[in-house]
Amino acid sequence: MELTVTGTEGNLHVVDFLKPSIGESEAKFYAASDEHTVTTDLPQDALMVTELACLIKGIRGNGLKPEKKWPAMSRKTQLVVDAVRASIERGFEAVEVRN
Incomplete structure (x- = not known):
């Protein structure tokens, strides 16, 4: 799913808005006509699972409160x-x- 947002001060276009293809470790977006690339060491799927695991470990293992x-x-x-x-x-x- 692609997302294009048009505003009074410019445009934003995001390719693969909801979820990049499996295995991708970068996402691209365009502000006006300039392309920007955001890279990660792991694909988005793996980062989501890692973040969830860290949150659960913090709550169960370390007695932390859920992040607000x-x-x-x-x-x-x-x-x-x-x-x-x-x-x-x-x-x-x-x-x-x-x-």
Whole structure:
């Protein structure tokens, strides 16, 4: 899934918005017409599993509290996905993302 966001100060285009292909260790996005590449040592799938394992280990093994950022990040991601769907359902009209 590709994502293009158009704003008053420029455009953002993200290739493979939801999840890069299995095995990829880099993702590309375009701001205006400039290409930017973000690289990682591991593919996104492996990084997600590693992050989850670290969070569980911290809570179970070290008595840490769950990080508070994840509910907010999950909610914001869902707002964007909902806005994309609403735009598609409305014939690709611009949709405002509300918090």
